[in-house]
Amino acid sequence: NAGVTQTPKFRVLKTGQSMTLLCAQDMNHEYMYWYRQDPGMGLRLIHYSVGEGTTAKGEVPDGYNVSRLKKQNFLLGLESAAPSQTSVYFCASSGTWGGGNEQFFGPGTRLTVL
Amino acid sequence: DQQVKQNSPSLSVQEGRISILNCDYTNSMFDYFLWYKKYPAEGPTFLISISSIKDKNEDGRFTVFLNKSAKHLSLHIVPSQPGDSAVYFCAVLVGNKLVFGAGTILRVKS
Numbered sequence: 001n002a003g004v005t006q007t008p009k010f011r012v013l014k015t016g017q018s019m020t021l022l023c024a025q026d027m028n029h030e031y032m033y034w035y036r037q038d039p040g041m042g043l044r045l046i047h048y049s050v051g052e053g054t055t056a057k058g059e060v061p062d063g064y065n066v067s068r069l070k071k072q073n074f075l076l077g078l079e080s081a082a083p084s085q086t087s088v089y090f091c092a093s094s095g096t097w098g099g100g101n102e103q104f105f106g107p108g109t110r111l112t113v114l
Numbered sequence: 115d116q117q118v119k120q121n122s123p124s125l126s127v128q129e130g131r132i133s134i135l136n137c138d139y140t141n142s143m144f145d146y147f148l149w150y151k152k153y154p155a156e157g158p159t160f161l162i163s164i165s166s167i168k169d170k171n172e173d174g175r176f177t178v179f180l181n182k183s184a185k186h187l188s189l190h191i192v193p194s195q196p197g198d199s200a201v202y203f204c205a206v207l208v209g210n211k212l213v214f215g216a217g218t219i220l221r222v223k224s
Contacts, residue, residue, distance in 0.1 A: 004157070042118075042203055042214035043158070050210075058211065090157050102148075103212065105157030 001026050004106035006091050012112045013081045021076040021109050023091030031094045032074040033058075033103065034066060036087040043090060049074055081113045117141060118206050120215035129224045133191040137204030137215055142185060146207035149178060149189050151200045152217070158203060162189070194222045 007022040023032065030051050035043040045058030047066040055066045063085060065077045074093075078085060088110050092103040119138045127133045139147075145166040150158035164171040164178045164187065171178050177190045191198055199222050204215040 040123075040216050042120075042216040043212075044214070045211055048211065059213075092157070102160045102163075105159065107155070107157050 003027065004091055004093055004104050006089075006106040006109050008109060009107070010110050012114065013078075014114050015082060017081050018077070018079050019081065019111075020078075021089055021091075021111075023074045023076070023093075023106060024072055025074075025091075025093040025104070026072065027093060027095065027104065028071070029093035029095045029104075030071070031096075032068065033092045033094075034064070034074065034076045035090045035092065036060065037090060037108075038087050046076065046089075081111075083113045085111065086113045087111060116215075117144075117208065117213050118204055118215040120202075120204055120218050122218050123216075124219040124221070126221045126223060127194045129196055129222055130193045133189075133194045133198065133220055133222065135189040135191075135202050135204075135218050135220065137187050137189075139185050139187075139206050141208075142182065144206045144208065147178070147180065147187050148205045148207070148212070149176075150203045150205060150214075152203065153200050161202075191220075194220075196222050196224045198222050 004025045033048040034046040037043050044060050049068040052071040067075045088108050091106040094103045117140050148163040149161040151161045152158040162173050180187045201217045203217045205212045
């Protein structure tokens with residue numbers, strides 16, 4: 001099993017450009033998440049999904065959109081990238097919700113917006 | 115305002131000694147806590163967790179202690195090994211979501 005994979009690993013964008021980050025998991029997990037990690041701030045939840053066809057906002061959703069058309073995939077979109085979105089993005093999935101929830105993380109996507 | 119605080123950005127420990135990583139939280143209603151470990155260029159991996167009905171949970175060299183009255187938890191690693199050098203994140207379950215601290219960089223010197 002590959003676990004959680006993310007595409008691409010690195011990307012450089014110019015301000016105003018758009019892009020989509022792809023997350024895939026092969027563990028048949030219901031729940032998927034997108035986080036961003038910035039220096040000194042830990043991981044912050046952007047959006048999450050509790051199942052195929054559902055999405056919900058996390059702590060820092062502005063400037064991002066998501067879609068979960070298939071259970072195994074969770075896409076994060078940036079419609080008009082800004083320098084403030086320079087960060088490392090992590091996708092995660094879990095099979096349960098609440099106590100005992102162990103989230104499995106992908107390797108991350110390092111995004112730079114110039 | 116940060117709900118989960120890791121006030122030590124870094125910690126350096128000699129191989130074989132104990133590493134103690136600390137975490138404070140703000141809300142006494144929080145009832146489930148986790149520690150994640152992260153190596154450079156990799157995603158975080160789950161390490162150990164504890165429910166508020168316990169004050170201690172052990173898994174091999176790793177032990178997490180919870181002090182509910184002080185709203186404080188700590189992760190003890192005994193004995194520390196060079197392979198433990200990583201960033202350690204404390205996290206708390208808030209409703210249906212995880213809220214992470216800023217992380218502590220642990221360096222274990224051989």
